[in-house]
Structure formats: C-alpha cells, structure tokens
Amino acid sequence: QENWINAHLDRTQLHVLSLSDWVNDAQYRVSPLGPKDPFVSPRPLIQSPSNSQASPIGWHQPGRDSSARTDTVGNNAFAQEDWDGKADITGWDKGKVRPDPGASLSFDYPLPTTQTDPRNYVDASITNLFYWVNRMHDFFYDYGFTETFGAFQEDNFGKAAKDLGGDAVIAYAQDGGGYDNANFASPPDGQRGVLKVYLFHGGTSGWRDAALEVDIVIHEYTHGLSTRLTGGASNADCLAWGESAGMGEGWSDFIPILLQVTPESTSNQEILMGVWVMGGGGPGDQGGTKPRGIRRYPYSTRLSVNPTTYGNLNDSSWYGEVHAIGEIWCNILWEMAWALMDSGASRSDLYSGPNISSGNTLAMQLVLDGMKLQPCQPTFISARDAIFQAEKILTQGKHACALWTAFSKRGLGPKASSSGLGRVTEDFSLPPDCASHSVRLQKRDETKDNGWGRGWGLGSWRRFWQSRRLGLLG
Numbered sequence: 403q404e405n406w407i408n409a410h411l412d413r414t415q416l417h418v419l420s421l422s423d424w425v426n427d428a429q430y431r432v433s434p435l436g437p438k439d440p441f442v443s444p445r446p447l448i449q450s451p452s453n454s455q456a457s458p459i460g461w462h463q464p465g466r467d468s469s470a471r472t473d474t475v476g477n478n479a480f481a482q483e484d485w486d487g488k489a490d491i492t493g494w495d496k497g498k499v500r501p502d503p504g505a506s507l508s509f510d511y512p513l514p515t516t517q518t519d520p521r522n523y524v525d526a527s528i529t530n531l532f533y534w535v536n537r538m539h540d541f542f543y544d545y546g547f548t549e550t551f552g553a554f555q556e557d558n559f560g561k562a563a564k565d566l567g568g569d570a571v572i573a574y575a576q577d578g579g580g581y582d583n584a585n586f587a588s589p590p591d592g593q594r595g596v597l598k599v600y601l602f603h604g605g606t607s608g609w610r611d612a613a614l615e616v617d618i619v620i621h622e623y624t625h626g627l628s629t630r631l632t633g634g635a636s637n638a639d640c641l642a643w644g645e646s647a648g649m650g651e652g653w654s655d656f657i658p659i660l661l662q663v664t665p666e667s668t669s670n671q672e673i674l675m676g677v678w679v680m681g682g683g684g685p686g687d688q689g690g691t692k693p694r695g696i697r698r699y700p701y702s703t704r705l706s707v708n709p710t711t712y713g714n715l716n717d718s719s720w721y722g723e724v725h726a727i728g729e730i731w732c733n734i735l736w737e738m739a740w741a742l743m744d745s746g747a748s749r750s751d752l753y754s755g756p757n758i759s760s761g762n763t764l765a766m767q768l769v770l771d772g773m774k775l776q777p778c779q780p781t782f783i784s785a786r787d788a789i790f791q792a793e794k795i796l797t798q799g800k801h802a803c804a805l806w807t808a809f810s811k812r813g814l815g816p817k818a819s820s821s822g823l824g825r826v827t828e829d830f831s832l833p834p835d836c837a838s839h840s841v842r843l844q845k846r847d848e849t850k851d852n853g854w855g856r857g858w859g860l861g862s863w864r865r866f867w868q869s870r871r872l873g874l875l876g
C-alpha cells in the first residue's frame with residue numbers, strides 16, 4: 403500500500419479542449435475479459451458504451467461545469483501513463499501522455515505484435531484501462547454503487563445528500579513505480595482513488611502490460627467498491643487487516659470471475675486470475691503446462707480442483723497473506739453464485755443490470771448489498787450474515803437454503819465461529835430447515851476420497867506458489 407497524500411486540485415487546471423458534447427459517439431478498441439493474449443485474440447471495437455443513468459454526461463466530460471474533452475479524462479476516470487513512476491493524486495495532469503483522437507472520439511489503437519517496447523502501444527493500453535474503469539463504474543452503479551454510496555465521480559449531479567464530488571479515479575497505465583503488480587489507493591468519499599497497473603515480466607514471453615489484462619483492472623477497481631461500501635463511504639479503514647483485508651482481495655477476484663460466466667458455463671468451470679500477465683494465455687490455453695495465473699488454485703466448485711475451506715485460515719501460510727485469505731473467500735462466493743445458478747434460476751447478462759430471477763445477477767446484487775449491510779471490519783461470518791440479510795430483504799428468504807449449501811460446503815456453516823485473530827472453527831452442517839438440500843454437501847464426501855489438490859504435482863505447485871508471490875496484486 404502506498405502512502406496517501408492529501409491534495410486539493412483546482413478544477414480550473416483541467417485543460418479545456420472543446421465545448422461539444424460527445425456522450426454517444428465514442429468508440430473504443432479493447433481487450434475482452436478472460437485469459438486471452440490481447441495481441442493475438444480479437445479485440446472488439448465497442449460503440450457508445452456509456453450508460454446514461456450511471457454517466458449522464460458520458461465518459462469524456464469531467465463535470466457539468468467543465469467542457470467535454472477528446473482524451474481519456476471524464477467524470478469517472480482520468481487515465482494516462484506514469485512512466486516515471488512518480489505520479490500520484492497530484493501528478494495526473496503533469497505532462498502525462500494520453501490518447502487523444504480528436505472530435506471523432508475513436509479510440510481505435512492497434513497492438514502491433516512487432517513492438518517490444520510497451521511505450522509504443524501506450525495509447526491502446528490507456529484506452530483499455532479507461533474503458534474498463536468507466537465500464538465498471540457504470541456496471542456497479544446499476545447494482546447500487548451510486549452517488550449516495552460514494553461512487554467515484556467528479557460531479558455527483560446533486561444526487562447525494564452529502565455531496566462529495568471531485569473524486570474520479572486517477573488510473574495510471576505502464577506505471578514505472580514497480581513491476582509485476584497493480585494497486586488501488588481508496589481514500590474516503592470526496593478524494594480521488596488512484597489505480598496503478600504495472601508491467602509484468604511475463605515469464606519468457608516479454609513484457610506484459612497489466613493495463614491490457616481486464617481481470618486485473620477490474621480487481622483493482624473493485625477495491626474501490628468494497629472500501630467505499632463497507633462501513634460507509636467516509637470510512638476507508640474498514641477492510642484494513644485480518645479477515646476483512648483478505649475479503650477485500652476476495653471480492654476483487656470474485657467480480658471478474660463472476661463476469662466470465664456465460665449461458666454455456668457449468669459449475670465445473672474453472673477460472674484463473676492473471677493468466678496472461680504471468681506468461682500464459684496463448685490460443686486455447688486455459689491450463690496445461692503454461693503458467694496458471696497468480697493464485698494458488700483455480701476458482702472452482704470442485705473440491706478436487708480447489709480444496710480450500712474456511713479452516714485454511716488456521717494455517718499461518720494462508721492467514722498470513724491477504725491474497726491467500728481472499729482466495730478462500732472468493733471461492734466461497736463462487737460456490738454461492740453457483741448455488742443460486744443451479745437452484746433453477748436462469749442466467750442473464752450481468753451488464754444489463756440486476757434481475758432477481760437470474761442466479762448470476764442475484765449473486766452480484768447480494769454481494770454488493772452485503773457490503774452495504776456488513777459492519778466495519780467484517781469477518782467471514784459477519785459478511786456471510788450480511789449476504790443472508792440482503793437475500794431476506796430482496797427475495798424474502800426464498801434462496802436461504804441454497805446459500806447455506808454453498809457456505810456449509812466450504813466450512814462456513816451455521817455453527818462456524820472465529821476468534822477474529824486467525825483461529826476459526828469450521829462447520830459443514832446445514833440448518834435443520836434445509837435438510838432436503840444436501841446435493842452440494844455430498845460433493846464434499848466424494849472429494850474426501852480423491853484427496854487434496856489431485857493432479858497438482860509438487861513441481862507445478864511450487865511454481866504456482868512462486869508465481870503468486872511475484873504476482874501479488876495490491
């Protein structure tokens with residue numbers, strides 16, 4: 403975590419380029435979410451993606467009293483490079499390079515495979531970073547991360563009772579302050595968040611620019627969501643240590659993996675984080691002998707693939723590192739999402755907003771509402787309880803047993819407990835009311851025979867552990 407510097411930036415420093423309004427005309431060539439190499443995979447050109455509810459003045463005007471711009475500066479994000487690695491909240495407009503296609507707002511920049519110096523494709527990198535930060539702003543807005551709850555915006559349009567604008571996210575691509583990492587500094591409401599993504603060494607594959615790997619960008623922006631919603635937008639200290647800090651990492655992995663669920667997905671789907679930046683992600687490469695990302699296990703509902711349970715927190719090699727704690731929490735949420743999707747609820751496009759009759763959008767909504775309901779410094783148990791509370795408010799307990807099958811499968815059943823200091827007691831039981839819901843628990847028994855981590859040889863396990871150490875995301 404970087405030191406936080408309080409600073410006030412006079413809005414008159416914003417460089418006015420034009421008075422026109424181009425809300426609906428922009429287009430962006432971007433990386434899709436998923437473990438694919440953006441240099442060889444198709445990169446779609448997305449037309450006019452801004453959402454008029456979430457971003458009423460579009461993505462290129464930093465407030466109603468400012469003029470529209472033609473570069474990557476707007477109400478939700480200011481995106482630019484930080485090659486010298488020195489930029490922070492005050493450095494975003496100090497001679498930094500940003501793509502600027504002029505009035506066309508056509509952010510269509512190539513990724514030439516012949517280029518080895520990332521500076522030569524920085525416009526494509528910044529475009530991708532800017533697009534995905536804005537996209538996630540609009541996405542979370544639909545599920546309730548609005549002005550009232552501390553959304554990162556320069557202008558709050560008078561929609562919040564306590565109107566603290568002036569806090570778009572400042573996003574830096576190709577940040578020279580480090581390597582093989584990324585981070586997000588999330589101050590209280592009214593102060594700008596700072597998102598930094600670095601270059602990764604990428605194994606033997608040469609530089610891999612994290613601004614082009616979407617799961618990493620979403621991971622970082624989600625830190626802003628969880629920090630603003632937990633304990634209120636004005637308190638940025640509620641996910642600071644222990645289980646709560648680990649859960650911050652878990653939510654940040656959960657959002658990008660949930661967004662990879664498609665109508666064709668099944669609960670056997672395995673999802674990895676940070677595949678491409680670690681040197682993997684060639685055509686068709688979701689595994690095999692290539693690096694498998696930055697986490698210890700793939701996210702999976704199969705205990706033979708991901709054996710983590712709540713009780714792993716009793717092991718200091720898990721409890722001692724926030725991302726390891728986060729892996730356990732994220733996989734519990736992944737179980738929860740599949741319990742909802744498997745219990746008959748259909749699936750719909752997450753980007754089209756909340757729909758409580760769809761399992762994936764309901765999971766998204768419960769997770770976001772749970773953040774609002776849970777206390778400052780939540781534990782796995784209080785965060786779980788907040789999800790149950792959210793479900794009761796939203797769907798009147800209809801899905802409570804489905805939720806228990808997921809939590810209990812991973813040791814977070816009704817009798818689980820925590821000292822709050824890294825000593826936990828697991829519980830794999832279901833409440834008596836849910837006795838007929840045993841399917842997910844039986845899967846655990848099946849896996850007891852298989853043993854932990856089947857198929858993961860020692861050599862590969864060691865390599866993944868090293869990768870994770872290298873590739874910790876802030």
Ligand SMILES: [Zn+2]
Binds near residue numbers: 621650654876
């Ligand atoms: Zn993180």
